[in-house]
Structure formats: C-alpha cells, structure tokens
Amino acid sequence: MQTLTLIQPDDWHLHLRDGAALKAVLPHTVRQFSRAIVMPNLKPPVRSVEEARAYRHRILAAIPSGKQFEPLMTLYLTDNTSPAEIMAAQASQFIKAVKYYPAGATTHSDLGVTDLRRCDRVFEAMQAVDMPLLLHGEVTDPAVDVFEREAVFIEKHLIPLKQRYPNLRVVLEHITTSEAVQFVLATDKTAATITPQHLLFNRNILFKGGIRPHYYCLPILKQEEHRQAILQAATSGNPKFFLGTDSAPHARNRKENSCGCAGCYTALHALELYAEAFESVQALDKLEAFASFYGPDFYRLPRNGTQITLVKTTWNIPQEIPFPESSLIPLRAGEAITWKMMEN
Numbered sequence: 001m002q003t004l005t006l007i008q009p010d011d012w013h014l015h016l017r018d019g020a021a022l023k024a025v026l027p028h029t030v031r032q033f034s035r036a037i038v039m040p041n042l043k044p045p046v047r048s049v050e051e052a053r054a055y056r057h058r059i060l061a062a063i064p065s066g067k068q069f070e071p072l073m074t075l076y077l078t079d080n081t082s083p084a085e086i087m088a089a090q091a092s093q094f095i096k097a098v099k100y101y102p103a104g105a106t107t108h109s110d111l112g113v114t115d116l117r118r119c120d121r122v123f124e125a126m127q128a129v130d131m132p133l134l135l136h137g138e139v140t141d142p143a144v145d146v147f148e149r150e151a152v153f154i155e156k157h158l159i160p161l162k163q164r165y166p167n168l169r170v171v172l173e174h175i176t177t178s179e180a181v182q183f184v185l186a187t188d189k190t191a192a193t194i195t196p197q198h199l200l201f202n203r204n205i206l207f208k209g210g211i212r213p214h215y216y217c218l219p220i221l222k223q224e225e226h227r228q229a230i231l232q233a234a235t236s237g238n239p240k241f242f243l244g245t246d247s248a249p250h251a252r253n254r255k256e257n258s259c260g261c262a263g264c265y266t267a268l269h270a271l272e273l274y275a276e277a278f279e280s281v282q283a284l285d286k287l288e289a290f291a292s293f294y295g296p297d298f299y300r301l302p303r304n305g306t307q308i309t310l311v312k313t314t315w316n317i318p319q320e321i322p323f324p325e326s327s328l329i330p331l332r333a334g335e336a337i338t339w340k341m342m343e344n
C-alpha cells in the first residue's frame with residue numbers, strides 16, 4: 001500500500017468561530033494540524049490583545065482532552081487600531097500577525113479598513129517590530145468585476161503599500177490568480193497561503209449542473225489558467241508558498257440560501273485534498289515542505305517534531321457533519337477521495 005509520511009503540518013489560515021461552532025470544528029483541525037493561525041473575524045472581531053487572549057483561552061478549553069494543539073492568534077485591523085496595540089501584541093508572544101480585511105469584502109468584515117493609508121502609523125509600528133501583515137487581497141469597489149478584484153487590489157493597493165513599507169512582511173492570503181503568484185515571486189518579504197479548493201477547482205464547478213453554494217468562497221474560484229498558476233506555485237518548492245486551508249464553516253442553511261455565505265469547509269479532510277492536488281501533477285514529494293516547513297520558517301517558529309501518515313485508499317467524504325443551527329457540509333461532500341489520513 002502506498003503511504004506518505006510527513007512532519008505534522010500546520011494550518012496558516014483558519015476560521016474556528018466561537019461557542020458551539022468552535023466546539024464542532026476544532027477536533028477536525030486538531031486531528032490534522034499541530035498549530036493554526038486563527039482568523040479574528042468573529043462578531044464582534046478580535047481587535048485587542050485582551051480580546052485575543054480571551055479567545056485563545058476559549059480555543060484551548062475546546063481542545064479534545066489528551067490532544068495537543070497551539071492556536072496562533074491574530075488581531076483584526078481597523079481604521080482605529082493604534083500603534084500601541086501593535087506593541088502590546090508583539091509583547092504578548094501569542095499574537096503572531098495582524099489581519100487586514102477591506103471593509104465589506106468578506107464574512108464579518110464590516111469593521112475592516114476603509115483605506116489602507118489610514119493605517120500607515122500602524123504599518124510603521126509593525127515594520128519596526130517585524131509583525132507580519134496578513135491580507136484578504138480584494139478590492140470592494142462594486143464597479144470592479146468580481147473575478148478581477150484580487151488583481152486590482154494588488155495593482156492599486158498592495159504594490160503601493162510595499163513601496164511605502166518594503167520591510168513589512170506580508171502574507172497574501174488564499175491566492176487565486178496568476179497575478180498574485182507573479183507579485184509574490186517578484187516582491188521581497190512577501191509570501192502567500194493557498195487553499196485546497198483553489199488548487200483543485202476552477203470556477204466551472206460553481207455551476208456544474210446547477211448552482212453549487214458549497215463551492216462558493218472568497219476570493220471566488222477563477223478560470224483554469226489561474227488554477228494552474230497557483231498549482232504550479234504550490235508544487236514548485238518555493239518557500240514563499242505554503243498551506244492555509246481557509247476552512248470557513250457556515251451552517252448549511254446559511255450556505256443554501258437566497259444570499260448564501262462565502263466559505264468552504266475543509267478542516268475535516270484538508271491534507272487528503274492537498275495530497276490529491278499535488279498528486280495530480282506528480283509532485284507528492286513537494287507536499288511536506290509546503291504543508292510543514294515553509295509556514296513555520298516564515299513565522300520563525302520551530303518545525304513540528306511529530307509525524308502524520310496518509311494512505312492511498314479510497315473513502316467517501318461525509319454528506320454532512322453536526323453543527324449548530326443545521327449542519328455543516330464539507331467540501332466535496334459525499335464524493336470519493338483517494339487519500340486517507342491514518343489515526344494517530
């Protein structure tokens with residue numbers, strides 16, 4: 001039987017939510033990953049060191065007994081974030097990054113930043129203490145085509161930001177376009193996370209035989225040429241590209257809705273999905289570094305010591321998972337998948 005043993009991976013972009021939802025999804029992540037960069041887009045968002053400390057304790061309390069997991073916390077940037085909060089975040093040790101959401105771009109982003117330039121004093125402080133900036137890189141201008149919003153953001157906002165703060169370390173999150181790949185390759189102190197859905201699917205899946213809300217996430221899936229560009233980047237062995245699932249749970253009734261939420265749920269089977277993507281281009285030998293080395297290297301954390309094993313065997317992804325309000329539909333629910341993580 002074909003097996004694949006990896007140093008235990010970490011998830012460098014994850015939504016854990018809070019309360020009963022947190023309790024429902026955390027065991028899945030804990031099974032696959034040792035650490036995760038936890039997104040701060042709660043309602044209300046995690047804007048201060050004290051809120052991050054309290055959220056971190058709620059996560060720690062929800063870890064299944066006997067399991068090891070380290071949540072790496074982030075702060076939600078607003079127009080009003082102060083440089084002093086950045087200094088306090090750096091001193092906290094448990095806050096590893098600051099997250100930028102353009103106001104209104106995605107789930108729970110209404111308190112996000114209205115204009116990047118308003119945060120210049122904060123970026124100066126982040127650059128000074130070497131705190132990474134994580135970006136949801138899309139413009140929100142309704143006049144810009146939804147498929148162009150990442151490329152326009154890079155051109156109009158991110159290139160100028162990096163010109164003002166060349167030493168600010170940035171991670172362009174969940175990249176979806178060849179423009180993003182080109183930007184990351186060309187820019188110092190810049191990395192990117194890549195999700196399983198953006199490696200496996202192009203936008204056709206959204207309309208395959210009907211509208212499929214469980215494939216809807218932001219940034220939206222793009223054309224095939226973009227999928228190929230990010231698959232090439234992920235499997236290239238370049239340490240600027242690493243794993244971030246963007247697993248984003250929403251209850252079934254909120255996805256299957258006349259105005260459905262954005263987000264794909266992959267925490268259950270992320271490594272299997274990534275393995276399929278890497279195998280599709282004969283690059284399984286590149287998976288371990290993408291999943292387990294380049295993220296900790298970027299965040300200047302030690303690589304994990306434990307290992308996990310994937311086995312080449314076919315199983316069916318569950319149709320649904322228990323979740324508050326209704327249920328949770330994992331990506332590719334009910335379909336077969338050809339890798340399986342062994343219980344450890």
Ligand SMILES: NC(=O)N[C@@H](CC(=O)O)C(=O)O
Pocket residue numbers: 015041106107136216217218219246248249262263264
């Ligand atoms: N990716 C998504 O489609 N949704 C994320 C937010 C985000 O990462 O943009 C969520 O929190 O649901």
Ligand SMILES: [Zn+2]
Pocket residue numbers: 106136173174218219
């Ligand atoms: Zn996002």
Ligand SMILES: [Zn+2]
Pocket residue numbers: 013014015039246248
């Ligand atoms: Zn996200």
